[in-house]
Amino acid sequence: MDAAFQDFYAEKFSHCHGCGKNNPAGHHLKSRWDGDDTIARFLPKPEYSGGVPDHVYGGLIASLLDCHGAASAAAFAHRAQNREMGSEGEPIRYVTASLKVDFRRPTPMGIELVIKGKLRSMDERKVWVDLTLSANGEVCASGEMLAVRYRQ
Numbered sequence: 001m002d003a004a005f006q007d008f009y010a011e012k013f014s015h016c017h018g019c020g021k022n023n024p025a026g027h028h029l030k031s032r033w034d035g036d037d038t039i040a041r042f043l044p045k046p047e048y049s050g051g052v053p054d055h056v057y058g059g060l061i062a063s064l065l066d067c068h069g070a071a072s073a074a075a076f077a078h079r080a081q082n083r084e085m086g087s088e089g090e091p092i093r094y095v096t097a098s099l100k101v102d103f104r105r106p107t108p109m110g111i112e113l114v115i116k117g118k119l120r121s122m123d124e125r126k127v128w129v130d131l132t133l134s135a136n137g138e139v140c141a142s143g144e145m146l147a148v149r150y151r152q
């Protein structure tokens with residue numbers, strides 16, 4: 001499988017609980033291109049249940065949207081410069097400044113979740129990403145993210 005966007009994060013920035021490869025207890029979310037959009041797949045472990053065992057905890061859903069959205073923002077910004085993540089030159093890094101999540105229906109446990117990102121708009125320093133999290137082809141949560149380019 002192609003490398004994921006997160007595989008190109010510098011070692012020192014790879015400790016995120018949601019997506020850092022250097023966090024042994026983390027989720028290791030992996031985001032990739034899906035045409036002009038982005039996609040990640042994730043199967044939650046049973047301990048991430050919500051109020052009932054067969055529904056996923058909302059905090060995990062927000063976390064997946066957060067990590068996928070921030071990685072997608074970086075990828076969209078690279079493509080806008082006709083580059084790919086990991087290409088030569090200074091990496092373009094984004095952090096989440098704002099994330100809105102709408103929980104539309106309970107997210108079932110035991111089913112691979114599909115997280116998608118779509119570029120809404122971009123300016124010099126900000127990227128707005130529309131997000132969805134689906135199970136069995138049904139959107140269970142949607143989100144809107146503002147990611148801001150990280151200056152350090």
Ligand SMILES: CCCCC/C=C\C/C=C\C/C=C\C/C=C\CCCC(=O)SCCNC(=O)CCNC(=O)[C@H](O)C(C)(C)COP(=O)(O)OP(=O)(O)OC[C@H]1O[C@@H](n2cnc3c(N)ncnc32)[C@H](O)[C@@H]1OP(=O)(O)O
Nearest residue numbers: 009013016066067070093094095096097098146148150151
């Ligand atoms: C800071 C945490 C660092 C952690 C990550 C480290 C490095 C990142 C590097 C690479 C990425 C690689 C790995 C990342 C791993 C996981 C990522 C997963 C996603 C996350 O989990 S990431 C953690 C949660 N995330 C934060 O921990 C951010 C805390 N925060 C800040 O560090 C600052 O807040 C920052 C940098 C966002 C901006 O600060 P700043 O001083 O550089 O710039 P400024 O405030 O001027 O904002 C510039 C323009 O954005 C507008 N703006 C800002 N915030 C807004 C909001 N909430 N709503 C609407 N507009 C907003 C302003 O209004 C202005 O707009 P305008 O230019 O038009 O006036």
